Amino acid sequence: MSDKEVTRIRRKWQGLSNDYAVILIFIAIGLLLMLSFLPMLWMFMTGFKNKGEYFTYPPIFIPRNPDLSHFIRGLEIGGRKGIIDSFIVAACSTLVSLAVGSIAAYSIARFKIGGKHLAFWILSIRMMPPIASVLPLFLFYRFLRILDTYGALIMTNTIFNIPYAVWMLKGFFEELSGELEEAAMVDGCGRFGAFYRIALPLVAPGLVATALFCFMFSWNEFLFALILTRARVTPVTVVITGMIGGHEILWAEISAVASMASIPVIVLSIFLQRYLVRGLTLGAVKG
Amino acid sequence: MKKTITVKITKGFKIEKHMPLLFILPCVIILLSVSVFPFIYSLLLSFNSWEMGSGLPRRFVAFANYGRLFTDLRFWNSMLNMGKVLLFGVSSQFLIGFTLAMLLNRAFKARNLITTFFLLPLMIAPVVVGCNWKMIYHYSYGPLNYILRVLRLSEGVNWLGSMKVAMPAIIISDIWEWTPFMMIVLLAGLQTISVELYDAARVDGASRWQVFWYITLPVLKPIIIIVLLIRGMDVFKLFDIVVLLTQGGPAGASETVSYFNYLTGFKYFNMGYAAAIAYIQLIVIIIVANIFLRFLQERKPEYER
Numbered sequence: 001m002s003d004k005e006v007t008r009i010r011r012k013w014q015g016l017s018n019d020y021a022v023i024l025i026f027i028a029i030g031l032l033l034m035l036s037f038l039p040m041l042w043m044f045m046t047g048f049k050n051k052g053e054y055f056t057y058p059p060i061f062i063p064r065n066p067d068l069s070h071f072i073r074g075l076e077i078g079g080r081k082g083i084i085d086s087f088i089v090a091a092c093s094t095l096v097s098l099a100v101g102s103i104a105a106y107s108i109a110r111f112k113i114g115g116k117h118l119a120f121w122i123l124s125i126r127m128m129p130p131i132a133s134v135l136p137l138f139l140f141y142r143f144l145r146i147l148d149t150y151g152a153l154i155m156t157n158t159i160f161n162i163p164y165a166v167w168m169l170k171g172f173f174e175e176l177s178g179e180l181e182e183a184a185m186v187d188g189c190g191r192f193g194a195f196y197r198i199a200l201p202l203v204a205p206g207l208v209a210t211a212l213f214c215f216m217f218s219w220n221e222f223l224f225a226l227i228l229t230r231a232r233v234t235p236v237t238v239v240i241t242g243m244i245g246g247h248e249i250l251w252a253e254i255s256a257v258a259s260m261a262s263i264p265v266i267v268l269s270i271f272l273q274r275y276l277v278r279g280l281t282l283g284a285v286k287g
Numbered sequence: 288m289k290k291t292i293t294v295k296i297t298k299g300f301k302i303e304k305h306m307p308l309l310f311i312l313p314c315v316i317i318l319l320s321v322s323v324f325p326f327i328y329s330l331l332l333s334f335n336s337w338e339m340g341s342g343l344p345r346r347f348v349a350f351a352n353y354g355r356l357f358t359d360l361r362f363w364n365s366m367l368n369m370g371k372v373l374l375f376g377v378s379s380q381f382l383i384g385f386t387l388a389m390l391l392n393r394a395f396k397a398r399n400l401i402t403t404f405f406l407l408p409l410m411i412a413p414v415v416v417g418c419n420w421k422m423i424y425h426y427s428y429g430p431l432n433y434i435l436r437v438l439r440l441s442e443g444v445n446w447l448g449s450m451k452v453a454m455p456a457i458i459i460s461d462i463w464e465w466t467p468f469m470m471i472v473l474l475a476g477l478q479t480i481s482v483e484l485y486d487a488a489r490v491d492g493a494s495r496w497q498v499f500w501y502i503t504l505p506v507l508k509p510i511i512i513i514v515l516l517i518r519g520m521d522v523f524k525l526f527d528i529v530v531l532l533t534q535g536g537p538a539g540a541s542e543t544v545s546y547f548n549y550l551t552g553f554k555y556f557n558m559g560y561a562a563a564i565a566y567i568q569l570i571v572i573i574i575v576a577n578i579f580l581r582f583l584q585e586r587k588p589e590y591e592r
Contacts, residue, residue, distance in 0.1 A: 029390050029401065032383070036405055039463065042430060043419045054422075059430050104314035111307035120580050122314070125322050127576040129524050131545045132565035135552050136325030136332070159321050162314060191306040220412035222527045223545075227553055237414040241530060244418060251422060258418050262411040269410040270403060277475040280409075284513045284583055285472050 040262075047071060047256035054251045074256035082239030083260065088150055089225075089235060090218035093157035097214050098207065100158075101165025106195050108166065109173035110181075119170065123282065126163035130223045133159070138227055148230040156224045161214040164282070168213070171283040172206030173199060209275035212268050219265060236261045332562040339556035352563035362564065364539055365547040368454055369522055372543070376458040376465075377518045381511075383462070384469025391470070392477040402471070409467040417531025420460040421447070424532070453533050453541040460528055465521075469514055476510040477503070509582070516579040523572055544568055 046054050048066035075083075104122075107113045134156070141152045180202070181194040189197060200207070225235040234242075236257065243254045272279065278286050333352055337345040356362055387405070391398060408416065423431050424446035432443040446456040480503065488498050504511075526545040529535060535542035535550070542550075548568065552561030 025390055025393075029387075032387055032390075033401060033404060036408060036463070036467070039419050039423055040407055040411070042423060043415070046422060055428050057428060057433070059428055059433050061430075100313045100317060103310040107307045107310035113307045113311055116584065118311070118315075120584075122318065123580065124573075124576055125318055127520060127572060127579075128322075129545060129565075129568050129572055131524070131526065131548045132329075132569045132572075133322065133325060135548075135558070135561055135565055136329040137321070138553075139332075139558070140325055140328070155321060159318065162317060166314060195310075216410070220414075222412065222414050222530075223549075226530075227549075237412055237527075240414050240418055244421065244531060254418060255422070258415045262415055265410045265412070266407060269406055273399070273403060273406075276406070277472050280468060281472055281513060281517060282583075284517075285475055285510050 043255045044259050045255075046251055047074075047259045049252050051252065070252040071256040071260065073250075074253040074260070077250075077253060078234065078239045078243070079236070079253075079257040079260065082234055082236035082257065085150075085233050086219055086235040086237070086261070089153050089157060089233075090215045092150070092154045093161055093218045094211050094214040096154070096158050097161035097165045098211055101162050101210075102169050102200065102207065103195065104162075105166045105169035106173050106199060109170045110178060110199075119167070122163045123167050124163075126160060126167070126282070130160070134224055134227050141228060147228060148232045150233055152228050153224060153233055153235070156228060157218040157221060161217065164217070165210050165214060167282055168210045168279065169203065169206060171278070171286075172203040172210075176202055206275075209272060209279060212272055213275075213279045216265050216268055216272075219261075329562040329565060332559055333566050335559045337558040339558055341556075345559075348559070352560050353567075355560065356563055356567060361539060361542070362544075362547060365542045365544045368542060369525075369544055371454055372458055372461060372522050372525060373519065375455075376461045377515065377522065379458075379462045380466045380469050380518065381515065384466045385473050387466070387470040388473040388477055391474055402474075405470060406467045408464050409471075413464065413527035414531060416460060416464045417528040420456075420463070420528070421532055424456055447533050448537060450537055450540045453537060457525075457528060457532055457541050460532065461525065464528070465518065468518070472510060472514050473507065476507045480506050512582060513579070516575060516582070520572055520575050520579070523568055 042061075045061060045063060047070055048063040048068075049060065049070075050063070050065065053060045053063055108119050137156055138147070141147045146152045176199060181198045184194045184198045185191065220237065221235070222237040222241070225233075225238045226241070229235070229238060240254060240258055240261065243250060243257070269276070334347060334349055335345050336343075336348045336351065391402060423429050426432060426443060426445050426448070429446075431446070432441075435441040436443060444452055446452055484502055485498060488502055493501070524545055525543045526549065529541060529543050529546045533541045535546050544564070545568075548561055548564045551557050551564060
């Protein structure tokens with residue numbers, strides 16, 4: 001079969017044999033993209049609207065006098081503390097999860113410690129419905145009088161991030177051949193040295209991807225934050241919800257805070273794209 | 288002097304030998320103390336009646352909480368709502384996501400950029416999703432009702448305030464949020480199918496439909512099962528957008544199991560009963576998770592089969 005014929009068959013299969021099909025496909029993609037993107041664009045736009053503009057009929061899509069005043073006001077009425085608190089909780093939880101998770105993952109991947117059962121037990125904790133685990137934790141923290149502290153929220157996020165980190169990193173470590181580590185150990189590196197100096201740098205991309213995912217999960221987390229905090233610690237998700245529950249709903253300020261809370265994860269998603277499939281399916285599908 | 292050196296060496300050797308165990312210890316200790324202990328505690332709690340707000344002491348009631356649960360219409364209503372999300376939400380996400388994956392599974396410029404745009408709803412916080420849709424669903428000023436009025440399809444639907452459409456409204460925003468997940472995973476699956484396989488089928492004279500039915504679907508089957516199981520488990524965690532959009536209302540029409548559990552525990556402070564709900568929820572999840580894990584264990588990469 002000639003190359004030309006193969007190309008023809010491929011093009012025909014891909015529906016590129018006639019121009020109408022191509023146009024139809026792109027129209028379909030465009031329509032779905034609009035459905036997917038417009039609701040978000042609406043929120044970004046609302047952040048720039050004045051009070052009269054988001055409560056009018058017919059609704060105004062593009063704000064007439066866009067300025068940053070609602071963003072500043074949004075930060076003032078809780079947004080700033082929300083974003084800082086979310087960052088503290090997410091960053092601390094990510095660091096702890098990676099430190100604990102990476103050595104555990106290494107141990108499981110290299111030495112098959114605990115066999116399959118241990119690995120699956122760890123993963124099963126990740127799958128618990130958060131509402132089911134938060135009730136005992138709430139009572140536990142109440143008993144210890146650490147409700148509404150960073151520690152309690154970081155700890156709770158970490159419980160869910162550790163199994164995730166272990167499972168993801170296990171996959172990355174298993175992809176290493178292990179020969180380099182053996183060589184390092186022959187040269188006098190201990191097991192920890194082999195892990196810390198050889199294996200860890202080799203899985204650096206996986207480590208970064210796992211860290212970013214953990215950060216994203218904790219940043220977006222709402223249920224724990226709602227139940228375990230009151231006034232001292234206020235992650236941004238709780239701040240947004242609180243603003244909506246208020247007497248007068250300040251849509252522009254809410255949208256501004258929500259937009260600002262979304263920017264970090266949108267940036268992360270661009271960096272994560274290569275690992276997205278793997279990260280979202282707990283390594284079950286390797287994209 | 289000599290003796291101490293030997294001791295040191297043997298001691299060092301021992302630590303080295305048990306290194307793998309030491310590596311995993313922090314993880315196991317943390318998970319045991321902060322997950323297993325509370326779970327045992329809440330199991331015990333579920334056999335007690337403890338109304339924290341009333342000041343009544345805790346008392347042992349054996350299986351009364353579970354018995355009450357099985358006759359609680361509100362609980363069954365929330366389970367029914369979960370079923371609706373599973374039936375209409377997850378299946379729509381799958382169908383739209385699959386279509387989108389098929390559409391995007393071709394080489395063209397800007398494909399990565401377009402994929403990134405599609406993924407945005409998935410990346411932003413569910414709270415932000417809820418906040419977003421709360422504005423869109425607004426009865427008088429929301430853009431959705433405006434479009435319906437302009438197209439003369441309706442005089443305006445009370446999306447979040449009516450018994451009939453509150454749950455569909457939540458399902459629509461759930462579809463919006465999670466379709467990208469289906470899309471990206473199925474797209475990854477589609478890309479593992481080699482072009483040669485399609486070529487061979489085409490040369491043999493297979494129709495497009497036959498190619499889809501006999502090549503694409505069988506190869507994707509494991510991935511399809513995985514995404515459906517993952518989403519199936521997620522349904523029971525549906526909470527954030529319910530809080531933002533309807534708070535379970537009107538009159539419990541859009542109450543999910545997680546939200547019902549939250550109300551029982553943290554609004555009515557009926558701790559024993561909430562623990563019982565949590566346990567039932569846990570059992571359902573464990574069943575689904577077990578299927579998922581078994582699947583994970585047995586699965587081989589697609590191209591090896």
